[in-house]
Amino acid sequence: MIRFGIVGTGRISDWVLKGAAQDPRVQVTAVCSRTVEAAEAFVNRNPMAAGAKIYTSVEEMAADPQVDAIYIGTPNQTHCEYTLASLKAGKHVLCEKPLAINAEEGRRMVEAARESGCLLMEAMVSTLNPNFRAAAQLIGQIAPVRQYSSYFCQYSSKYEALKRGEVATAFKPGSAGALRDVGVYTIYPLVALFGRPVTVNGELRTIETPEGYADVCGAACLGYEDMDATLTWAKSFDSFQPTEIAGEKGNIILDEIHIARKAEIIPHAAPTSGQGPKPGRTTVCEGLPCNEYYYEFREFADLVEQGKTESEINSLETSLIVLEIMDELLCE
Numbered sequence: 537m538i539r540f541g542i543v544g545t546g547r548i549s550d551w552v553l554k555g556a557a558q559d560p561r562v563q564v565t566a567v568c569s570r571t572v573e574a575a576e577a578f579v580n581r582n583p584m585a586a587g588a589k590i591y592t593s594v595e596e597m598a599a600d601p602q603v604d605a606i607y608i609g610t611p612n613q614t615h616c617e618y619t620l621a622s623l624k625a626g627k628h629v630l631c632e633k634p635l636a637i638n639a640e641e642g643r644r645m646v647e648a649a650r651e652s653g654c655l656l657m658e659a660m661v662s663t664l665n666p667n668f669r670a671a672a673q674l675i676g677q678i679a680p681v682r683q684y685s686s687y688f689c690q691y692s693s694k695y696e697a698l699k700r701g702e703v704a705t706a707f708k709p710g711s712a713g714a715l716r717d718v719g720v721y722t723i724y725p726l727v728a729l730f731g732r733p734v735t736v737n738g739e740l741r742t743i744e745t746p747e748g749y750a751d752v753c754g755a756a757c758l759g760y761e762d763m764d765a766t767l768t769w770a771k772s773f774d775s776f777q778p779t780e781i782a783g784e785k786g787n788i789i790l791d792e793i794h795i796a797r798k799a800e801i802i803p804h805a806a807p808t809s810g811q812g813p814k815p816g817r818t819t820v821c822e823g824l825p826c827n828e829y830y831y832e833f834r835e836f837a838d839l840v841e842q843g844k845t846e847s848e849i850n851s852l853e854t855s856l857i858v859l860e861i862m863d864e865l866l867c868e
Contacts, residue, residue, distance in 0.1 A: 538837055541566035541597045541627070542585065543618055544609035545578035548632060552609065552659070555829025557584045561837045564588050568597045594618045598625035605840065607659070608632055613711035616641040619656065623648045628655040630836050634720050637711045639859040646852045655845045657836055658855045662721055663728045664831040667796040667821045669849075671781070671788050672729060674801055674820065678783030684730070684765040685782075686722040686793045689753070689775035701746055706771070709748030715740060715862055719754060719769035721794045724858050725779075726758065726765050728849065732857045735759035738865040741772070756865055789817070798822045 538561050542549055545567065556562045564584050568591040569575035575590040591597040598606060598621055605628035608618050616636050622629045629649070635658045636642040649656035662668060675681060694704035706712050727733075738756030742749040753770030768775065779793040784804065791798040798819065805815035835847055846852055 537561060537563045538628075538840055539563050539565040539602055539604045541568060541591075541600065541603040541606045542578075542588075542609065543568045543594055543597070543606060544632075545569040545574045546609065549578065549607070549609040550582065552607065552829045552833075553582050553584050555827040555831070556607075556833045558826050558830040559833045559837055561841070562833050565602045566591060566597050566600055568592065568594055595621050595625070598622045598627050603627060605630065605655075605836070611705050611708070611711065612637050612716055613708070616645055619645045620648050623652045623654050623656065626652060626654060628836075628840055630657055630659050630832070632659045633724070634658075634716050634859065634862065635855040636859060637716070639856060639863050642856050642859040646856060649845065649852070653845060655836070655839050656852065657832075657839070657847045657850050659832050660720075660724050660850050660855075661828060661832055662725050662794055662796070663849055664835050665796050665828065666824070666831065667799045668725065668790065670821045671790055671796070671799040671801075674788055675729070675781065675783070677801065678781065678786035678788060678804075680762060681730070681781055681783045682763050683780070683782040684726055684763065685767075685777075686726065686765070686779040687768045687775045687777040688718045688721045688792075688794055689768060689770035689773055689777075690718065691774050692771035695752065695772050698743060698745065698750060698752070703745045703747050703750065707745070707750040707752070709745065709750050713740075713751040714753050714769055714771040715751055715865060718771060718794075719756075719767070719865075720858060720862065722767040722769055722779075723756075723758075723861055724854065725793055726767070727854050727857050727861070728851075729781075730760060730763070730765075733758035733760055733765065733861070736861055736864045738767075740865065751866075754865065758861070786815075795824075795828045797824060 740751040740754040752772040
């Protein structure tokens with residue numbers, strides 16, 4: 537068993553526990569929140585956390601010998617502090633995306649993980665999704681790849697309040713916003729597949745609030761040696777565009793980049809000047825056999841069992857490159 541302490545009792549922690557519950561190796565032995573009342577409410581509504589010790593201090597929870605690993609599901613600006621405290625106590629850490637609010641914090645976290653000998657992994661659900669993994673295995677069939685296009689646009693329930701000057705945690709200037717919240721889902725899989733881009737150009741749309749400017753949507757073009765990537769993200773409007781990887785020998789389509797539930801491949805057909813039949817689509821995989829958050833806990837538990845301190849899929853190098861790209865976009 538891997539005994540987890542859960543830091544943060546918001547809805548993301550509720551969601552991930554539904555996936556964690558499907559891995560019999562995962563046990564929740566502690567819960568940490570800002571108040572005892574919030575922690576008790578979380579324990580009461582999540583059967584997996586029944587009987588868990590309650591803490592209001594991450595440092596105290598990390599010192600608990602009945603805790604082997606810590607999941608951090610708190611606001612972005614706390615990720616670095618809580619991760620460092622957990623690693624210092626010798627605990628493995630599964631930290632929600634984005635790993636940190638900037639690359640400087642991310643590098644401190646990675647250095648601390650390597651010094652401690654503990655596992656640190658970003659809880660990026662997209663790249664551990666089996667449909668995404670299946671699609672990644674097919675890239676050689678459509679290579680060389682020339683274009684990657686990805687969208688994650690969903691109208692936020694907090695956006696109307698933001699326009700009235702009410703700043704929710706998801707829009708906090710300097711630590712949150714559309715790029716860090718949903719834009720990261722378009723960037724991380726790209727870097728996981730193709731590595732560091734050569735050029736980064738983008739535009740963020742912002743709203744002025746009493747606390748500063750909050751970014752609500754954006755777009756970017758990332759250049760590689762032989763391909764380009766176009767990314768669009770938003771919390772101020774919806775989009776239903778799929779993610780597409782286009783190569784000279786065909787195309788791969790993912791219905792959604794956040795949690796892909798369907799992957800298709802379209803082989804390149806003979807040129808017909810638009811007059812001939814369209815090439816057929818082959819469904820590679822469809823649906824998910826387990827809860828979408830199960831796969832990140834499975835990867836994490838596998839790594840702990842194997843004595844590894846880094847995921848080859850959600851690698852620390854990938855996390856740092858993504859943070860550096862977001863830093864560039866936020867500074868433009």
